[in-house]
Amino acid sequence: xxxxxxxxxxxxxxxxxxxxxxxxxxxxxxxxxxxxxxxxxxxxxxxxxxxxxxxxxxxxxxxxxxxxxxxxxxxxxxxxxxxxxxxxxxxxxxxxxxxxxxxxxxxxxxxxxxxxxxxxxxxxxxxxxxxxxxxxxxxxxxxxxxxxxxxxxxxxxxxxxxxxxxxxxxxxxxxxxxxxxxxxxxxxxxxxxxxxxxxxxxxxxxxxxxxxxxxxxxxxxxxxxxxxxxxxxxxxxxxxxxxxxxxxxxxxxxxxxxxxxxxxxxxxxxxxxxxxxxxxxxxxxxxxxxxxxxxxxxxxxxxxxxxxxxxxxxxxxxxxx
Ligand SMILES: Nc1ncnc2c1ncn2[C@@H]1O[C@H](COP(=O)(O)OP(=O)(O)OP(=O)(O)O)[C@@H](O)[C@H]1O
Ligand SMILES: [Mg+2]
Numbered sequence: 541x542x543x544x545x546x547x548x549x550x551x552x553x554x555x556x557x558x559x560x561x562x563x564x565x566x567x568x569x570x571x572x573x574x575x576x577x578x579x580x581x582x583x584x585x586x587x588x589x590x591x592x593x594x595x596x597x598x599x600x601x602x603x604x605x606x607x608x609x610x611x612x613x614x615x616x617x618x619x620x621x622x623x624x625x626x627x628x629x630x631x632x633x634x635x636x637x638x639x640x641x642x643x644x645x646x647x648x649x650x651x652x653x654x655x656x657x658x659x660x661x662x663x664x665x666x667x668x669x670x671x672x673x674x675x676x677x678x679x680x681x682x683x684x685x686x687x688x689x690x691x692x693x694x695x696x697x698x699x700x701x702x703x704x705x706x707x708x709x710x711x712x713x714x715x716x717x718x719x720x721x722x723x724x725x726x727x728x729x730x731x732x733x734x735x736x737x738x739x740x741x742x743x744x745x746x747x748x749x750x751x752x753x754x755x756x757x758x759x760x761x762x763x764x765x766x767x768x769x770x771x772x773x774x775x776x777x778x779x780x781x782x783x784x785x786x787x788x789x790x791x792x793x794x795x796x797x798x799x800x801x802x803x804x805x806x807x808x809x810x811x812x813x814x815x816x817x818x819x820x821x822x823x824x825x826x827x828x829x830x831x832x833x834x835x836x837x838x839x840x841x842x843x844x845x846x847x848x849x850x851x852x853x854x855x856x857x858x859x860x861x
Contacts, residue, residue, distance in 0.1 A: 541814045542764050542814065544761045544764055545761060545764055545765065545809065545814045547761070548758055548761045548762070548809050549809055549810075549812045551749055551750060551754075551758065552574065552809060552810055553812075554749045555574065555603055555604065555749045555750075556570060556571075556574075558599075558603040558746050558747055558749055559596075559599050559600065559603055561740055561745055561746050562595065562599045562737050562740050562741045562746060563592060563595065563596055563599055563737070564719065564723045564726050564727055564730075564737070565719050565720065565722075565723035566592070566596070566716065566719070566723075569585075569596065569714055569716050570596070571807070571810050572712055572714045572827060573596065573597075573600055573688070573714065574600075574806065574810060575711070575712065575803050575806040575807055575810065575824075576686065576688075576711050576712055576714075577600065577604065577646075577684075577686055577755070578755075578758070578759055578762060578806040578809070579711060579759070579762070579799070579802040579803055579805075579806050580683075580684075580686070580759060581686070581710070581711030581712075581799060581802070581803075582667050582686060582687040582688070582689070582709060582710050582711060583686075583687070583688050583689070583710060583711060583712050583713075583714055584652075584689050584690075584691060584707070584710040584712070584713040584714065584831060585688055585689065585690045585691070585713075585714045585716055586690070586691045586692075586693050586713060586714070586715050586716065587690070587692075587693070587715065587716030587717065588692065588693065588694060588718070589692065591716045591717070591718060591719070592716075592737070593648075593650075593688075593690050593716060594610070594648060594650070595737060595738065595741070596716075597610075597646055597648045597688045598648075598741060599741055599746070600646060601645065601646040602741060602746055602748060603746060603747070603748060603749055604646075604748070604749065604750060604752075604755055605748040605749075605750055605751040605752045605754070605755070606645035606646050606684055606752050606755065607644045607645045607646065607682075607752075608644065608645070608646045608647075608648070609641045609644040609646075609647055609648070610641070610647070610648040610649075610650060611641045611647065611648070611649050611650065612650045612651065613649060613650060613651045613652050613653070613654045613655035613659070613660075614651075614654055614655060615654060615655065615656065617655045617659045618659060619658055619659050619661075619662035620640065620662075620674075621640065621641075621659070622640050622641060622642055622659065622662045622663050622666070623640045623642055623662055623666065623672040623673075623674055624637065624638050624639045624640030624642070624643065624672065624674050625638050625640070625674060625675075626638065626674055626675045635675070637674060637679075639679075640672070642663070642666045642672055642681055642685070643679075643681065643682070644682065644685070645682045645684040645685060645686065645752060646684075646686050646688065647685070647686070647687050647688070648688050648690070649663055649687055649688065649689040649690070650690050651690060651691070651692060651699075652689040652690065652691060652702065653691050653692075653699040653700055653701055653702060654699050654700070655700065656700050657700060657703065660700065660702060660703075660706070661706070663687065663689075664706050664709050666681060666685075667685075667687050667709050668709055670683075670685055682752075683756050684752060684755055684756060689710070704790070704834060707831045707832060708792070708793060708795050708796060708799075708831075708832045710831065711799045711802075711803060711828065712803070712824075712827040712828055713827055713830055713831040714827065715827075761809075762802070762805045762806060762809060763805075764814065765805040765808050765809060765813075765814055765815065765816065766814060766815040766816065767801060767804065767805065767815075767816045768815070768816070768860070770860035770861075771804075771816050771817070771818060771821065771860055772801065773860065774818055774821055774857070774859065774860050775797060775800045775801060775804070775821055776797060777857050777858075778800075778821065778825055778829075778853065778854065778857055779791075779792050779794075779796050779797045779800065779829070781853045781856070781857055782796075782829060782832075782833055782850075782853065785849065785852075785853055786836075787835055787836055787839045787844065787849050788833050788834070788835060788836065788849060789834045789835060789836045789837075790833065790834040791833060792829050792832040792833060793832070796828060796829060796832055799828060800821070800824065800828050803824050803828060804816040804820040804821055804824060807820045807823065807824060808820055818859045818860055822854055825850050825853075825854055826846075826847050826850045826851070829850055830846045830847060830850060833846055833849070833850075835849060
């Protein structure tokens with residue numbers, strides 16, 4: 541292992557340990573969030589209220605030394621509520637820029653499907669371009685600008701589902717489930733004492749492992765992680781497989797392949813390896829591809845899930861040795 545990769549894996553390990561001081565369990569969700577952050581992408585987080593979505597993103601920001609802001613999406617939210625606007629200042633007789641919440645590093649976009657398409661697309665455009673245009677002037681966003689957009693899986697009624705074509709702007713869809721009994725018991729116990737999760741986060745116990753500028757530099761280290769030609773071919777076969785499967789109406793586009801390659805490197809680093817394995821590819825297939833696929837309606841009616849379709853696809857594709 542190169543010294544750079546050793547340093548990266550050591551930082552990732554410390555990051556996880558700091559997060560664990562606040563977030564109980566949810567290891568898989570934490571790792572996927574780190575994959576998103578270290579590949580400079582964005583995440584969709586799906587989970588019912590109260591599973592610590594907000595607390596997770598706040599904790600990630602604290603531990604990685606990044607700014608944090610939150611937007612609650614509502615039906616009357618306007619695009620300028622996201623990007624910002626320029627306001628005429630009477631005293632100075634001039635326009636002043638009012639920066640919107642996108643001018644941050646980690647942005648929690650809560651209940652993204654509660655705002656109409658025009659407002660959603662203002663955010664999606666900012667994600668894609670890492671810049672916003674306010675009154676014809678373009679402003680760059682933070683190099684660490686990362687959106688965590690939440691969706692409530694049970695409250696789709698009266699909401700605006702994300703356009704299918706826009707979903708592939710998100711690297712992963714992270715499903716955040718309810719805690720298991722052991723985790724929930726720990727949570728219950730901690731509420732009795734002085735170490736309730738929020739209190740721990742706000743106390744001095746949780747330390748920033750790196751600063752914001754380190755994050756950008758560490759991303760470069762991922763380039764040293766080896767992806768063998770065969771493994772690269774495997775990723776392409778899996779993505780192309782989604783376009784050839786009968787039960788899938790619309791498969792994943794090449795943006796999925798690009799995202800896949802980057803994400804497997806981050807996952808390898810999280811496992812303390814300097815090379816990507818076929819298992820990294822398998823582990824990421826459903827979270828990377830799931831939200832980008834449209835199943836044929838007849839399959840959806842039969843209750844086949846997209847995860848099952850991807851699982852079947854993986855079983856059909858030859859795995860490199
Ligand atoms: N795994 C967990 N670890 C630590 N705290 C947890 C966990 N699950 C739930 N909690 C606690 O549950 C409460 C709710 O967390 P939070 O507000 O982050 O949820 P949320 O998913 O953002 O909910 P909402 O969808 O309503 O915004 C917090 O007080 C948090 O401490
Ligand atoms: Mg919340």
